[in-house]
Amino acid sequence: MKIPELLAPAGNFEKLRMAVHYGADAVYLGGEGYSLRNLADNFSLDQLARAVDYAHGRGVKVYLATNIFAGNADLGGMRRYLEQVADIPLDACIVADPGVLDMVGEISPQRPIHLSTQANTTNWRSARFWQRQGVSRVNLAREMGLAEIREVRARVDLELEMFVHGAMCISYSGRCLLSGVMTGRDANKGECAHPCRWGYAIVEEQRPGRCFPILEDERGTFIFNSRDLCLLEYLPDLVESGVDSLKIEGRMKGAHYVASVVRVYREALDRYREDPHGYRTRPEWLDELGKISHRGYTSGFLFGRPGGEDHEYRTGYLRSHEFVGLVSEVREDGEVALEVRNRIRAGDELEFIGRGMSSHRLTMPPMVVEGREDDGPVRTAHPNQRIRLRVPFRVEPLDMVRREKVEEDN
Numbered sequence: 001m002k003i004p005e006l007l008a009p010a011g012n013f014e015k016l017r018m019a020v021h022y023g024a025d026a027v028y029l030g031g032e033g034y035s036l037r038n039l040a041d042n043f044s045l046d047q048l049a050r051a052v053d054y055a056h057g058r059g060v061k062v063y064l065a066t067n068i069f070a071g072n073a074d075l076g077g078m079r080r081y082l083e084q085v086a087d088i089p090l091d092a093c094i095v096a097d098p099g100v101l102d103m104v105g106e107i108s109p110q111r112p113i114h115l116s117t118q119a120n121t122t123n124w125r126s127a128r129f130w131q132r133q134g135v136s137r138v139n140l141a142r143e144m145g146l147a148e149i150r151e152v153r154a155r156v157d158l159e160l161e162m163f164v165h166g167a168m169c170i171s172y173s174g175r176c177l178l179s180g181v182m183t184g185r186d187a188n189k190g191e192c193a194h195p196c197r198w199g200y201a202i203v204e205e206q207r208p209g210r211c212f213p214i215l216e217d218e219r220g221t222f223i224f225n226s227r228d229l230c231l232l233e234y235l236p237d238l239v240e241s242g243v244d245s246l247k248i249e250g251r252m253k254g255a256h257y258v259a260s261v262v263r264v265y266r267e268a269l270d271r272y273r274e275d276p277h278g279y280r281t282r283p284e285w286l287d288e289l290g291k292i293s294h295r296g297y298t299s300g301f302l303f304g305r306p307g308g309e310d311h312e313y314r315t316g317y318l319r320s321h322e323f324v325g326l327v328s329e330v331r332e333d334g335e336v337a338l339e340v341r342n343r344i345r346a347g348d349e350l351e352f353i354g355r356g357m358s359s360h361r362l363t364m365p366p367m368v369v370e371g372r373e374d375d376g377p378v379r380t381a382h383p384n385q386r387i388r389l390r391v392p393f394r395v396e397p398l399d400m401v402r403r404e405k406v407e408e409d410n
């Protein structure tokens with residue numbers, strides 16, 4: 001049985017390294033200017049070349065998102081950009097716009113082209129159409145059910161990719177004007193401000209300034225607020241459907257999200273590969289996905305049209321844990337260097353997250369800050385400092401460190 005590729009978002013170099021560390025088979029990332037998600041810390045040309053080198057050195061593929069809907073004015077810049085990346089050995093370009101597809105084919109005829117979710121492929125004839133245009137992989141619209149996915153698989157022989165985890169749009173896979181209208185940030189140029197997740201209320205014209213909440217929640221309502229997609233529990237169905245790639249949404253999301261989601265899906269796919277008949281979804285995998293920032297989970301359209309229970313009316317985001325640091329070095333003498341991302345205090349209960357599902361807890365002792373060794377051990381370490389410590393278990397560079405979320409008293 002063929003196990004699909006696990007495809008992870010890489011919003012910046014650190015997230016790329018974490019996606020690779022925790023087991024992604026491939027990553028997708030954006031260059032400066034021509035990918036959706038312009039507000040992720042996208043890769044410069046130089047970083048892009050280094051990223052491909054880094055990933056290929058570890059057997060991981062890299063797909064470059066060039067999936068804006070281009071206006072006439074974008075075409076010149078897009079052409080120059082595609083020419084600049086022509087010599088970088090990317091494994092594919094992701095496109096949505098037929099004009100951009102045409103240009104990639106002209107400039108890099110050997111480069112595989114993946115069709116973005118933004119092209120909204122919802123049936124097998126569309127998939128076949130795109131294949132005839134030179135596309136080697138289609139990302140199936142999130143609005144498709146399992147039976148429809150199986151039918152596409154049976155009727156076309158190009159690669160199929162589908163989202164298994166991450167945010168959902170309330171419009172067809174991101175084709176949405178809400179953000180552009182409300183904030184001037186165009187979702188179709190990668191600048192979505194996510195207004196579908198804000199709270200809304202009604203204002204009666206004769207009473208300007210008085211807002212009436214639509215639901216009985218003092219924070220307003222979340223009428224457009226879809227829960228996030230999570231198909232972990234249906235992994236056997238997805239593998240057996242014959243899709244080639246399982247994609248995780250979220251180039252704008254943080255390192256904790258990338259590491260946790262990749263780690264869980266990697267573990268699940270590996271367990272399924274080992275023993276498909278004895279496979280079951282483990283509760284600890286679902287627990288793990290509950291620890292990252294999310295809006296409640298839904299299976300989306302996989303088994304039919306979503307209903308009210310697939311929206312999150314009560315609150316914005318749920319999150320029980322926070323990322324506080326990253327193991328950056330493990331020295332031969334056993335000392336560990338930790339990059340601090342969120343304030344750490346002596347006495348904090350931290351969790352070191354390894355590959356596979358390994359994790360170790362540690363009550364933090366006073367810490368030595370690099371460059372300030374003369375001060376001796378301190379009780380608080382701040383973001384951007386590096387601390388040194390010894391831990392009574394095995395860790396690797398790039399292991400993430402987190403703690404249960406606590407309200408800061410400042």
Ligand code: SF4
Nearest residue numbers: 169170176187192196
């Ligand atoms: S506003 Fe919401 S529905 Fe529209 S593109 Fe942004 S995330 Fe998607």
